Amino acid sequence: QSALTQPRSVSGSPGQSVTxxxxxxSSDVGxxxxxxxxxxxxxxxxxxxxxxxxxxxSGVPDRFSGSKSGNTASLTISGLxxxxxxxxxxxxxxxxxxxxxFGGGTKLTVL
Amino acid sequence: xxxxxxxxxxxxxxxxxxxxxxAASGLTVSSNYMTWVRQAPGKGLEWVSVFYSGGATYYIDSxxxxxxxxxxxxxxxxxxxxxxxxxxxxxxxxxxxTNRGTGRWDFDFWGQGTLVTVSS
Numbered sequence: 001q002s003a004l005t006q007p008r009s010v011s012g013s014p015g016q017s018v019t020x021x022x023x024x025x026s027s028d029v030g031x032x033x034x035x036x037x038x039x040x041x042x043x044x045x046x047x048x049x050x051x052x053x054x055x056x057x058s059g060v061p062d063r064f065s066g067s068k069s070g071n072t073a074s075l076t077i078s079g080l081x082x083x084x085x086x087x088x089x090x091x092x093x094x095x096x097x098x099x100x101x102f103g104g105g106t107k108l109t110v111l
Numbered sequence: 112x113x114x115x116x117x118x119x120x121x122x123x124x125x126x127x128x129x130x131x132x133x134a135a136s137g138l139t140v141s142s143n144y145m146t147w148v149r150q151a152p153g154k155g156l157e158w159v160s161v162f163y164s165g166g167a168t169y170y171i172d173s174x175x176x177x178x179x180x181x182x183x184x185x186x187x188x189x190x191x192x193x194x195x196x197x198x199x200x201x202x203x204x205x206x207x208x209t210n211r212g213t214g215r216w217d218f219d220f221w222g223q224g225t226l227v228t229v230s231s
Contacts (some may be wrong), residue, residue, distance in 0.1 A: 036217035100158035
């Protein structure tokens with residue numbers, strides 16, 4: 001199965017906002033409201049930061065927000081902080097044969 | 112507090128077998144959808160397999176017929192038996208809880224991962 005498409009890298013200065021896109025198809029992102037986003041630091045396990053397109057788990061700052069339009073989901077991080085520098089992965093449920101598909105990951109650099 | 116602890120990784124020759132374990136505390140494996148996700152060195156995340164609370168199991172096409180997911184309810188532990196290993200199976204393997212609450216399908220708890228290296 002094909003991975004969802006994310007930009008390889010994005011960057012922003014402290015205090016700015018960045019948006020990471022995640023493009024799939026009507027069989028995954030566009031077909032279900034089960035898009036989630038994960039933050040991963042080098043050598044560490046992924047951490048859930050957004051689920052069900054736009055919901056934040058307890059403890060995740062409200063600087064993190066998610067949205068979806070058609071077959072593209074987006075993660076926006078506002079008020080960038082140095083600690084936000086990490087890799088970010090989107091994920092979508094893709095039905096009862098493929099199940100879950102991840103994006104290729106985006107490296108966020110805080111300048 | 113939920114904890115998932117994976118063990119069993121290591122260096123194995125192509126064609127060999129390994130069994131990974133994921134010991135859970137703070138949640139009941141048999142009552143949850145439990146998933147294995149892997150990450151090849153320097154690469155992205157890849158969903159591998161899921162064990163539904165009701166007992167159904169599913170796999171990514173590339174491991175079908177070679178990997179088997181199972182659980183031991185008495186030990187509250189999830190397993191991944193990996194046979195006929197290939198170089199391309201080299202990865203960190205994570206176990207994760209799939210949250211299937213109302214309107215949800217996401218991985219909210221993760222283990223620390225265990226590295227499997229397939230090489231001659």
